[in-house]
Each structure stands twice: as structure tokens, then as C-alpha cells.
Amino acid sequence: MIRNRSPSPLARTLLSVLAKADQTWSHGYDLCQLTGIKSGTLYPLLIRWEKQGYLEAQWQPPAGPGRPPRHAYRLSAEGHRFAREQAVAHPDLHRSAAKGVLA
Amino acid sequence: MNPPNSRRFATKIANFAVTLLPPDLKDWGAAMRHEIDAIPTPKDATIYAVGCLAVAMGQRFSFYARQIVEVGVGHPNYLIALCASLATGLGLIYMSLANAPITYLMVNASALALGFVAVGIAMKVIKQIGSNWGPVSLFLSLLVMLTSLYGISAEGATRWISIGGSTVQSSLLIIPIVALAFARHQSGLATIAIVVTALALAMQPDRGMAGALAAGMLVLAFATPTSLSKVAAAAAVCGFVGAMMQPDTLPAMPYVDQIYFSSFGVRPLAGLAVVIGAMLIIAPAIIGYLAGGSNAKTFLVFGTVWGAIGLAAALGNYPTPIVGYGSSAIIGYVLCILGFAQPSKRLQKSGRNAKSSPDRFDHNRDLRVLLPLTRSL
Numbered sequence: 001m002i003r004n005r006s007p008s009p010l011a012r013t014l015l016s017v018l019a020k021a022d023q024t025w026s027h028g029y030d031l032c033q034l035t036g037i038k039s040g041t042l043y044p045l046l047i048r049w050e051k052q053g054y055l056e057a058q059w060q061p062p063a064g065p066g067r068p069p070r071h072a073y074r075l076s077a078e079g080h081r082f083a084r085e086q087a088v089a090h091p092d093l094h095r096s097a098a099k100g101v102l103a
Numbered sequence: 104m105n106p107p108n109s110r111r112f113a114t115k116i117a118n119f120a121v122t123l124l125p126p127d128l129k130d131w132g133a134a135m136r137h138e139i140d141a142i143p144t145p146k147d148a149t150i151y152a153v154g155c156l157a158v159a160m161g162q163r164f165s166f167y168a169r170q171i172v173e174v175g176v177g178h179p180n181y182l183i184a185l186c187a188s189l190a191t192g193l194g195l196i197y198m199s200l201a202n203a204p205i206t207y208l209m210v211n212a213s214a215l216a217l218g219f220v221a222v223g224i225a226m227k228v229i230k231q232i233g234s235n236w237g238p239v240s241l242f243l244s245l246l247v248m249l250t251s252l253y254g255i256s257a258e259g260a261t262r263w264i265s266i267g268g269s270t271v272q273s274s275l276l277i278i279p280i281v282a283l284a285f286a287r288h289q290s291g292l293a294t295i296a297i298v299v300t301a302l303a304l305a306m307q308p309d310r311g312m313a314g315a316l317a318a319g320m321l322v323l324a325f326a327t328p329t330s331l332s333k334v335a336a337a338a339a340v341c342g343f344v345g346a347m348m349q350p351d352t353l354p355a356m357p358y359v360d361q362i363y364f365s366s367f368g369v370r371p372l373a374g375l376a377v378v379i380g381a382m383l384i385i386a387p388a389i390i391g392y393l394a395g396g397s398n399a400k401t402f403l404v405f406g407t408v409w410g411a412i413g414l415a416a417a418l419g420n421y422p423t424p425i426v427g428y429g430s431s432a433i434i435g436y437v438l439c440i441l442g443f444a445q446p447s448k449r450l451q452k453s454g455r456n457a458k459s460s461p462d463r464f465d466h467n468r469d470l471r472v473l474l475p476l477t478r479s480l
Contacts, residue, residue, distance in 0.1 A: 039152075041154075067140075067141065070138060070141055071130075
């Protein structure tokens with residue numbers, strides 16, 4: 001059962017970063033660095049949003065020899081709509097979060 | 104720790120995290136594992152891996168919790184049996200730590216076994232021939248009445264009977280199952296059973312059980328505001344008022360009453376066992392009610408009745424259910440499994456046991472019973 005609850009400030013920060021990335025795929029570690037979110041908080045959010053259909057995930061081939069394949073993420077169309085709703089509902093937090101992490 | 108070792112440490116943590124994740128999240132485990140390999144510094148990789156381990160532990164806990172809920176909703180008997188066993192076990196731990204006589208421990212353990220045997224036999228009967236709770240509830244309520252009239256007395260309270268040399272409190276054995284039966288199938292006879300039980304409780308100062316019945320029936324009347332549930336709630340509240348008007352001078356019994364507080368005086372571990380046991384008693388109700396489904400109202404009454412019995416034990420000199428010494432509450436709790444029992448699929452298909460379907464309500468039967476009752480008021 002997936003609950004549809006209001007996202008926390010950290011979740012909204014992550015959402016804004018993914019929204020700004022648009023169609024570009026992001027990796028877990030990069031998202032942690034961009035948002036300041038720890039991996040222990042990041043993955044439950046990604047898992048939940050993927051189940052809710054807000055997030056697309058795909059395996060990407062290794063970037064070079066000896067490098068591992070990586071899981072990459074981006075918002076789905078539904079996820080972008082959700083992000084816009086959150087941006088409208090929390091404009092200040094969304095703006096400051098996006099400025100802070102994407103500057 | 105030098106960098107290569109630290110990197111290996113991060114990898115080991117990540118591998119352990121992957122093994123902890125539930126089967127449907129194994130792909131996410133691989134994602135975490137490969138992401139750690141891509142992190143340039145061992146220190147960052149270790150911090151990242153520790154976070155992933157926390158995720159895996161949380162997801163595994165959530166997985167087990169979901170499984171328990173699914174089993175509990177699908178098979179309330181398993182859930183109640185599990186909580187009864189655990190709470191009784193915790194009660195035994197408390198009594199051991201409190202240096203209770205060994206016979207007390209044996210009585211509680213035997214009561215659990217006896218309860219399961221009784222339920223096992225009754226379940227077979229229900230599966231084979233179905234259940235008709237109306238006459239059964241009425242019969243049980245008459246036993247409570249007979250106890251109030253002719254039972255064993257102590258300090259002005261008459262609520263015990265002697266069975267095979269053991270003294271049991273009939274209200275603790277009977278009232279929870281009678282309340283559940285009424286919640287499951289409101290019928291004229293079941294309503295009369297509640298009225299008779301309430302009257303029996305009003306005859307002597309059994310405030311704890313009278314309060315439990317009143318709480319259960321009030322909650323049911325709010326959840327299912329039918330004419331019969333309102334009559335039952337009114338009768339139960341009257342019974343509670345009657346019980347409250349009589350002085351209850353029974354002193355607290357060691358290992359039975361007031362143990363929520365005294366157990367912490369024995370040892371913190373003993374207090375913890377009692378508190379966890381008390382929470383386990385109402386855990387099936389919380390799980391079953393929040394999950395919804397056809398048994399939700401029965402779970403609601405189950406939780407309210409046992410919660411009120413526990414509250415009474417905290418507020419006054421009333422038996423602390425299951426974790427304290429006393430066989431009646433343990434058997435009464437286990438008997439509640441019968442309140443959720445279903446007849447066999449063959450019987451359900453043939454419609455012979457339509458009466459026992461959960462939360463079913465017969466309006467015509469309601470009116471036939473209610474009219475004489477209201478006329479007599």
C-alpha cells in the first residue's frame with residue numbers, strides 16, 4: 001500500500017533537483033551531493049516515487065572499463081506534474097532549494 | 104583504516120544491505136551496491152554504504168510488518184494466537200523476575216494450552232456445522248448471571264466459580280466473546296445476551312468488566328448505529344453505572360492487580376515485559392482495524408473491550424489481563440479467536456451459515472426484537 005502523503009522539505013528539495021534535471025538521467029550519489037541528502041533518506045524516496053509512478057529508473061552501461069553499471073533516475077511526466085504542484089504549494093522552499101543546490 | 108580496507112568495508116556493508124532487502128527490492132539493492140563502487144573516495148563510499156544499510160533494515164522491517172498485517176487480516180486466529188502466546192510468555196517472564204510461586208507460572212501456561220485446546224475443538228464444530236451465535240451468547244450470558252447469583256463471593260464481590268479445583272472469573276472468560284459475537288452478528292438473541300450480561304454485572308461491583316462491556320458496545324453503536332446496537336450500548340452503560348454505584352473493597356492481589364506500576368519496582372525488565380505484553384493484547388485489534396475489511400468492526404470491539412480491561416487494571420484493583428497471574432483472562436482472550444471463526448467453504452456455499460457472516464445485520468429481526476423491548480421500557 002503506497003501512501004500519498006505530503007513530501008517533507010528534503011523530499012521537496014530532491015523533487016526540485018530532479019525537476020530541473022528534466023530529461024537528464026541522475027545517479028544516486030550525484031543526487032546526494034546536489035541535495036545534501038544522505039543515502040539513507042534518498043533511496044526510500046526514490047523507491048516510493050518509482051512505485052507511485054513519479055520516477056523512471058534505468059540501468060546504464062558502465063562508463064568505461066572496470067566501471068560498474070549504474071542505476072539512473074529521472075521524473076516521469078506524472079512526476080513533473082507532481083513537482084509543479086509542490087512548487088505551487090511551497091514556492092519559497094522550492095525556489096531556495098533549487099537555487100541552493102543548482103547554483 | 105587505510106583506503107583499500109575502507110573500500111572493502113564499504114563493499115561488505117553494501118553486500119549485507121543487499122541481502123537484507125526484501126525480494127521485490129533486490130534490483131534497488133544492486134543499484135546501491137553499484138553506486139558505492141562508483142563513489143571515488145572510500146570514506147564517502149563507507150558513509151553511503153551505512154545509509155544504504157539503514158535503508159535495507161527499514162525496508163526489511165517494513166516487509167515483515169506488511170506480512171504480519173496480511174496474515175493477521177487474512178487469518179485473525181493466527182494473529183490473536185501469536186499475541187496471546189507472546190503476552191503470556193512475557194507474563195511468565197515478569198512473574199519469574201518477581202519471584203512468584205512456580206504454581207502461578209504453571210497455571211498461566213496451562214491456561215494458554217487449555218484455551219487453544221478449547222478453541223481447536225470449537226473451531227472444528229464451527230467449520231462442520233456452522234455457528235449460530237445468538238443462542239450460544241444467551242447461554243453464556245446466563246452463566247455470567249448464575250455466577251453473580253450463586254458464585255463464590257469475596258469482600259462483597261461475587262464473580263468467581265470453581266471448576267476442577269480452580270477458581271475462575273466467568274465474566275473475563277465470557278464477556279469478550281459475547282461482545283465479539285454481537286459485533287459480528289447483531290441479532291435479537293445476541294442483544295438479549297448483552298442485556299442479561301449487563302444486568303449480571305450491575306448486580307455486583309465488577310466495574311472493570313462492566314466498563315469493558317460498556318466501552319465495547321458504545322464503540323460499536325457509534326460505528327454501526329443500528330437499533331440493536333443502541334439497545335445493547337444503553338444496557339451495557341446501565342450495567343456499568345450499576346456496578347459503579349456499589350463499593351468495591353477488594354484489595355489488590357499480588358501478581359494480579361496493579362502490576363503495571365509495581366512491576367517496574369521489581370526490575371525494569373519485568374516492567375518492560377508487562378508493558379510490551381499489554382500492548383500485544385490490543386495489537387491484533389489495531390492491525391485488523393487499520394487494515395479494514397469485513398472484520399474491521401469485530402476487531403474494533405475486540406480492541407476496545409481488551410483495552411478497557413487493561414485500563415481498568417491500571418486504574419483499580421482489577422486483574423491485569425494475560426501478563427498478570429490468572430487463567431481466566433488468558434482463556435477468555437484465546438476464546439476470542441472464535442469470534443472471527445468462519446464455517447467451511449462448503450457450508451458458506453450452501454448458505455447454511457449465512458447468519459455468521461461478519462457484520463451482517465438483519466433489519467426485520469431487529470424490529471421483531473426491538474419493539475417488545477421498547478414497549479417494556
